[in-house]
Amino acid sequence: MCFWLVLFIISGVENIIKIARNFGRTLFRFIVQDDCHFCGGFVDEGERFFCAQCKAEIRMSLTQACCKKCGKEVSEYGITESEFGCGRCFGEEFAFDNISSAGVYQGHLREMILKFKLSDRTELLEPLSELFAMAFAQADFSEQIDYVAAVPMHWRKRFGRGYNPPQLIAKKICRSKSNIKLCNDIVRVRNTENQAGLTVAGRKRNVKGAFALRCGSDFSGKNVCLIDDVKTTGATLNECAKAFRQAGAEKVFAMVLAVAGQKGR
Ligand SMILES: [Zn+2]
């Protein structure tokens, strides 16, 4: 009788401790932890920025088949060797070798990128860099990179905004990978019009010859990875890639947060 009474008291105390612990965790999350940047739900202990479910979905989307040439999602049966691309980019020529991205330019990811780029929400650098780093680690070419280079802004635009979003991400990647150097040698020599709203041909014309490398830059035999926030037609990345090729780069890859212009979106 005495034994059962003690057991009852112990299990009751255990339950009270469990309830108190859960309540404490919930209160702690409510006060201290961020909400998930995607769904607004609780971020689990040991995780940052995204809840476990959203993180799992992000990881799944990263493993989906994408064309290595244009970066767009394709069914696994639509993939061809990278030099030919997919049905959507067949016949198009890109100056970069392969491209990879953290996702599709839609929904929460699109919202986050727009806030980060246009609304001074620089606190979004951390979650976006985390997404970018996950995608970068999964890219086929990530182990071949010697330099990363952000697509540069014209100095006048940068002066107005105060920061270049892709440059902040590029710096983060270099901090986490000791074998990769940051390249600051590419310059936007013309203050180009905003690409949004231009036709495909207009975009190409707008950025043609707009990028150059600083005098004396030599990337002979080096592999460079261009970093940008969004790839739409690839015109900007193409022009940057050409500049690095002229400076002797062996391979030029591109890595972006999101690829836009996908079928049905
Ligand atoms: Zn979530």
Ligand SMILES: [Zn+2]
């Ligand atoms: Zn393609």
